[in-house]
Amino acid sequence: MDFFSYQNEHLYAEQCSVADLANTYGTPLYVYSRATIERHWQAFDKAAGERPHLICYAVKANSNLAVLNLMARMGSGFDIVSGGELARVIQAGGDPSKVVFSGVGKTEQEIANALEHGIYCFNVESEPELDRISKVAQHLGKSAPISLRINPDIDAGTHPYISTGLKENKFGIAIERAAEAYAYAASLPGLNVVGLDCHIGSQLTEISPFVEAIDKLLALIDLLAEQGIVIEHLDVGGGLGVNYDQETPPEPADYARALAERLGNRQIKLLFEPGRAIMANAGILVSKVEFLKISESKNFAIVDAAMNDLIRPSLYSAWQRIVPVIKRPELSSRSYDVVGPICETGDFLGKDRELAIQADDYIAVRSSGAYGFTMSSNYNSRCRAAEVMVDGEQAHLVRKREELVSLWAGEALLPEG
Ligand SMILES: Cc1ncc(COP(=O)(O)O)c(C=O)c1O
Numbered sequence: 001m002d003f004f005s006y007q008n009e010h011l012y013a014e015q016c017s018v019a020d021l022a023n024t025y026g027t028p029l030y031v032y033s034r035a036t037i038e039r040h041w042q043a044f045d046k047a048a049g050e051r052p053h054l055i056c057y058a059v060k061a062n063s064n065l066a067v068l069n070l071m072a073r074m075g076s077g078f079d080i081v082s083g084g085e086l087a088r089v090i091q092a093g094g095d096p097s098k099v100v101f102s103g104v105g106k107t108e109q110e111i112a113n114a115l116e117h118g119i120y121c122f123n124v125e126s127e128p129e130l131d132r133i134s135k136v137a138q139h140l141g142k143s144a145p146i147s148l149r150i151n152p153d154i155d156a157g158t159h160p161y162i163s164t165g166l167k168e169n170k171f172g173i174a175i176e177r178a179a180e181a182y183a184y185a186a187s188l189p190g191l192n193v194v195g196l197d198c199h200i201g202s203q204l205t206e207i208s209p210f211v212e213a214i215d216k217l218l219a220l221i222d223l224l225a226e227q228g229i230v231i232e233h234l235d236v237g238g239g240l241g242v243n244y245d246q247e248t249p250p251e252p253a254d255y256a257r258a259l260a261e262r263l264g265n266r267q268i269k270l271l272f273e274p275g276r277a278i279m280a281n282a283g284i285l286v287s288k289v290e291f292l293k294i295s296e297s298k299n300f301a302i303v304d305a306a307m308n309d310l311i312r313p314s315l316y317s318a319w320q321r322i323v324p325v326i327k328r329p330e331l332s333s334r335s336y337d338v339v340g341p342i343c344e345t346g347d348f349l350g351k352d353r354e355l356a357i358q359a360d361d362y363i364a365v366r367s368s369g370a371y372g373f374t375m376s377s378n379y380n381s382r383c384r385a386a387e388v389m390v391d392g393e394q395a396h397l398v399r400k401r402e403e404l405v406s407l408w409a410g411e412a413l414l415p416e417g
């Protein structure tokens with residue numbers, strides 16, 4: 001459930017007219033709904049129930065400071081994958097002691113910084129990374145809490161680029177080698193083994209791959225207990241899908257219930273790392289129609305947002321709903337490829353979309369709150385979009401539109417001659 005809806009043919013974000021927002025702040029414009037973000041986060045928190053748990057919002061989905069700050073106010077933890085994300089969390093008022101640090105390539109500096117800030121846990125993805133964390137922790141005279149990210153070899157049934165739990169993926173440690181890797185971790189100085197982690201992919205629309213994974217991980221936890229290694233928390237990662245088109249992903253409550261059934265009365269703390277499930281449908285990307293290019297073979301709606309603003313359609317052939325910001329019943333609809341101005345054939349936001357629009361109208365790409373702005377770039381020297389967060393009748397600019405000078409900030413000319 002989200003708080004974007006039509007009132008008298010006008011699209012609203014909560015009580016704000018999206019056309020008014022576009023007129024005020026310009027386009028392309030990301031618009032987020034505070035009420036939707038809070039509702040989705042709380043759905044997870046509630047779903048986890050009485051069992052000790054921590055929701056570690058996956059910062060990569062949307063790392064705007066205002067978004068992170070809302071999470072922090074609700075008591076959220078955070079899943080980070082870089083020193084930059086940790087800095088953002090801290091800048092936004094997040095609590096480092098509720099941070100888990102994932103990712104396959106943590107640098108010594110990132111590890112040291114995370115240790116100095118006293119993060120909750122490192123999700124370690126390989127033996128060489130164990131060596132590195134051990135070395136840095138000893139150097140700092142600290143003990144690093146660690147989980148191993150175990151790859152359970154499960155087909156999450158999702159797009160190959162966003163599936164992470166198969167043997168051939170770069171992530172985690174193969175489950176067959178898990179016991180050995182844990183024994184190694186336990187033998188290293190400066191490490192404190194506390195957890196078990198997995199993340200099998202993103203945009204999962206079925207419960208069964210999660211359940212399959214948890215069954216394998218619980219068997220591993222029992223095996224580790226026999227070796228004297230006690231696992232205090234199980235981090236089940238993110239990955240819960242959302243409705244972009246016809247998908248009917250499980251609700252957080254159904255997902256959590258399925259996990260709880262498998263866990264029975266085990267006393268283990270659960271960590272969740274949702275990103276998309278909280279943010280995707282809490283945001284839209286608003287764009288203006290520049291030109292309609294009509295021909296016998298194909299119609300194009302050329303809009304002012306492009307693959308640099310929202311890369312998911314180009315990168316994954318992802319389908320996101322495109323709707324008019326003001327419906328025009330007086331116009332007849334046509335089928336359009338909705339494309340941006342970038343010089344790439346792959347620069348499209350949607351193909352074969354039936355729309356009743358004319359030049360200068362606004363359109364909105366729905367479900368753009370996750371992996372939208374965070375994956376945007378300056379390709380074709382385009383300034384990145386502004387971001388607005390609505391809260392009831394109020395709108396707050398939470399990121400100014402990028403200015404031209406920032407496009408070459410940090411660049412330098414060669415000396416003359
Ligand atoms: C380790 C890790 N945790 C959490 C997430 C968040 O995933 P999602 O947005 O699918 O919930 C990701 C991204 O897929 C990830 O790589």
Ligand SMILES: N[C@@H](CCCC[NH3+])C(=O)O
Nearest residue numbers: 060162202203312370371
């Ligand atoms: N960025 C991807 C998902 C990958 C998640 C990162 N582990 C998307 O837009 O769907």
